[in-house]
Every structure is written in structure tokens, then in C-alpha cells.
Amino acid sequence: DVKVTQSSRYLVKRTGEKxxxxxxxxxxxxxxFWYRQDPGLGLRLIYFSYDVKMKEKGDIPEGYSVSREKKERFSLILESASTNQTSMYLCASSEISLRAYEQYFGPGTRLTVT
Amino acid sequence: AQRVTQPEKLLSVFKGAPVELKCNYSYSGSPELFWYVQYSRQRLQLLLRHISRESIKGFTADLNKGETSFHLKKPFAQEEDSAMYYCAIRDRTGKLIFGQGTTLQVKP
Structure with a gap:
């Protein structure tokens, strides 16, 4: 059974924090993969990685960066949080094979930036 | 540009009524389409894909290339079907492009 875990379910940060x-x-x-999930906008891809130390921008990478130092871990970094980054963030993983269409999602992190 | 459109934010039906969640796409070539579902307090998960042509939890979806649609259907809705549903298409690089999502509310 695939398990994707995210470090926090809820997070509250101040504007400008990393x-x-x-x-x-x-x-x-x-x-x-890292996505943002916003009502009415669906899931939007921020960044994805297909291998260790490899990353590619998704549709909305501005204000974000990522790190993948180990195969099992993918970090999303908000360099200087802003209120418009308040959102639900979903992480997902998939194989590289023919079954790559099936993404396995984490529980999500609801980030509030005040 | 590749795009997926789900025109309804919310679909509310009574238990036992038929359900159709609409999905339209734009894609040149042979598309691969999927439906993902997120039940309350659960993770987003794959429901079905068009290639398999299977019925999952009573849901089916037929790819209509002429109308560029991939609507999700169920003849008799159940309360446990209440969830957020996302239509998705796989792009040429293998990534998924998701629609805006439709909340299905099945009332008793």
C-alpha cells in the first residue's frame, strides 16, 4: 500500500517567513509532484521531479522552489511567504512506468499566511 | 493548449437519481483521460481511466472524441458518492492536467 506523508496537516505562517x-x-x-488546490481553480502543478536532484517547473512556480536530495523526499519551499500563497498543498508520487498516470496523493497541508 | 474544463462547481442530486459530471477537454492527438475523487477527509485517489472501460463503484465514463468529452455517469446516486471529483488528462510529457473540480452532493 503506497504511503505518501506530508510533514504537517495545518500550518500558520507570517508574511515574509521562509x-x-x-x-x-x-x-x-x-x-x-507538488500541487496547490484552490476552490474553483482545481489542482495546479507547482513543480515536479522525475529523479533525485532533477526538477521541472509546473504551471505556477513563481514564489516557490523545491529540493529533492533523496528519492523518497520532495520538499516545497516558499522563500518569502505571501498571503496569496494561503492554500491547500498536495504532494503526490508516481511510477515512471506505464502506470505513471496513477498518482498517489498525500493528505495535504493547509497553509495559512497571515 | 491542453486543457480540461469541468463546467459545474457543484452538482446536487437526490439519492437514487442519475448523476452526470461533465468534463470537456482540448487536446490534439489521442488523449488519455482519468477521473480522480476526493471523499471528505480522505486523500485524492484515482477513480477510473478511459482506457480500462471499467465500472468503478457504479461509475462509468466514455470518451467521446467528437464532442471532446469524458463525462462521469452513475445511474443511481448514493449518499456515499458525495465527494469532490476531478477530471484529468495526461499531457505529452506524461504529467496530469486537472480540471477545476466538481463537488457532488447527494441528498437523502
């Missing part, structure tokens, strides 16, 4: 969101998967998946 924020780290951590994601760990235990299925040896090559691909990992």
Missing part, C-alpha cells in the same frame, strides 16, 4: 513543506513516499517512486 516555509518548508516536506513530503515523503515509501514506494520507491521516481516521480514526485
Amino acid at each position: 516555509v518548508f513543506l516536506e513530503c515523503v513516499q515509501d514506494m520507491d517512486h521516481e516521480n514526485m
